[in-house]
Amino acid sequence: MNKINYLRLSVTDRCNLNCIYCNPAEKEKFLHKSEILSYEEMARITKIFSMLGVNKVRITGGEPLIKKEIVKFVGMLRDIKAIDEISMTTNGTHLKKLAKDLKHAGLDRINISLDTLQAERFEKITGTDGFHDVWDGITASMEAGLSPTKLNVILMKGINDDEVDDFIDLTFRYPLIVRFIEYFPTNRRLKEYSGNTITNEKVKGVIINAYGELKEGRDVIGNGPARYYQVNGAVGAVGFISSFSDNFCSACNRIRIDSSGMIYPCLFTKEGYAVRHLLKENVSDEVLLQFITGVIREKPLHNKKNECEPKVEMSSVGG
Ligand code: SAM
Numbered sequence: 001m002n003k004i005n006y007l008r009l010s011v012t013d014r015c016n017l018n019c020i021y022c023n024p025a026e027k028e029k030f031l032h033k034s035e036i037l038s039y040e041e042m043a044r045i046t047k048i049f050s051m052l053g054v055n056k057v058r059i060t061g062g063e064p065l066i067k068k069e070i071v072k073f074v075g076m077l078r079d080i081k082a083i084d085e086i087s088m089t090t091n092g093t094h095l096k097k098l099a100k101d102l103k104h105a106g107l108d109r110i111n112i113s114l115d116t117l118q119a120e121r122f123e124k125i126t127g128t129d130g131f132h133d134v135w136d137g138i139t140a141s142m143e144a145g146l147s148p149t150k151l152n153v154i155l156m157k158g159i160n161d162d163e164v165d166d167f168i169d170l171t172f173r174y175p176l177i178v179r180f181i182e183y184f185p186t187n188r189r190l191k192e193y194s195g196n197t198i199t200n201e202k203v204k205g206v207i208i209n210a211y212g213e214l215k216e217g218r219d220v221i222g223n224g225p226a227r228y229y230q231v232n233g234a235v236g237a238v239g240f241i242s243s244f245s246d247n248f249c250s251a252c253n254r255i256r257i258d259s260s261g262m263i264y265p266c267l268f269t270k271e272g273y274a275v276r277h278l279l280k281e282n283v284s285d286e287v288l289l290q291f292i293t294g295v296i297r298e299k300p301l302h303n304k305k306n307e308c309e310p311k312v313e314m315s316s317v318g319g
Contacts, residue, residue, distance in 0.1 A: 004296055006223045006254040007054045010318035012062035017091050018127040024315035036259045041279045043076040048288045050082035056223050058087045060318025065094035071101045078106030093130045095137025099144035110146040115153055116160045150177040156196040164206045171236030177220055179239035200240040249302045258317050265299035267312055
């Protein structure tokens with residue numbers, strides 16, 4: 001069984017953007033407030049996970065920064081002794097005003113999703129004109145010392161695949177880690193967009209053609225399957241997450257919980273395991289420990305992405 005030390009915690013299923021490949025706005029139904037775990041419950045479940053070996057937590061969403069008192073929640077996680085590292089994945093639109101407070105509350109580092117460096121194109125991809133807000137958020141994050149600041153980029157054929165150079169150019173100007181994440185089919189848009197996946201092998205080829213060989217093994221703090229490289233002369237780095245073309249199950253150290261208290265041992269698990277009722281009944285730590293131990297055992301050794309219709313929505317479980 002893989003060692004599970006990394007929890008991805010989705011604090012809301014709502015988002016202020018509607019990216020074409022994620023489409024939170026098209027969800028049939030958002031969770032009602034009463035269905036969402038309180039911060040106290042989320043912190044409690046995190047503590048239980050920490051008793052089972054989890055020492056890293058990533059806050060995600062929906063969009064975590066539109067959630068009220070998110071800074072306070074970061075502080076609550078910081079108070080859990082066994083948690084060594086707290087990170088966040090955000091679209092960055094609300095980051096400018098929050099970056100310093102998040103850092104102060106105990107956030108260590110941040111990943112910002114940004115698929116284009118063109119304001120007009122940003123609007124087409126996300127449905128809003130927030131490009132400059134995101135850019136200000138990225139700058140604020142670097143200034144606040146949320147380090148390293150990473151950008152998550154999904155390239156799609158005919159939509160933004162002409163921007164590889166522009167993203168690499170950022171790594172010469174800023175200590176940013178630009179990560180190309182392969183689009184992978186987990187949601188309603190599976191059929192529409194799966195043909196648009198651009199493999200990282202192809203992206204790497206484009207970079208090598210333009211900049212020469214990549215220096216392998218650049219040391220970047222991270223919890224996952226990304227492989228990091230450096231373009232000669234750059235201050236930042238480039239990472240590749242080949243979620244579509246590669247299978248990194250054997251090294252998978254993560255478990256996910258969404259804001260309603262559904263635990264997913266794998267993104268490709270057909271069903272989640274509901275822990276919400278146990279939290280509402282205020283059962284003892286022993287009962288929760290037993291329950292979560294059982295869920296962790298259900299983590300498959302190999303993902304079934306080619307075998308099952310995934311039920312998990314990226315927009316709720318948070319990547
Ligand atoms: N709102 C936050 C954000 O935008 O980063 C957190 C939630 S978002 C669902 C988390 C990450 O999942 C983003 O980096 C997004 O690009 C990625 N994502 C969403 N759908 C995806 C898909 N089908 N394949 C690969 N990554 C996906």
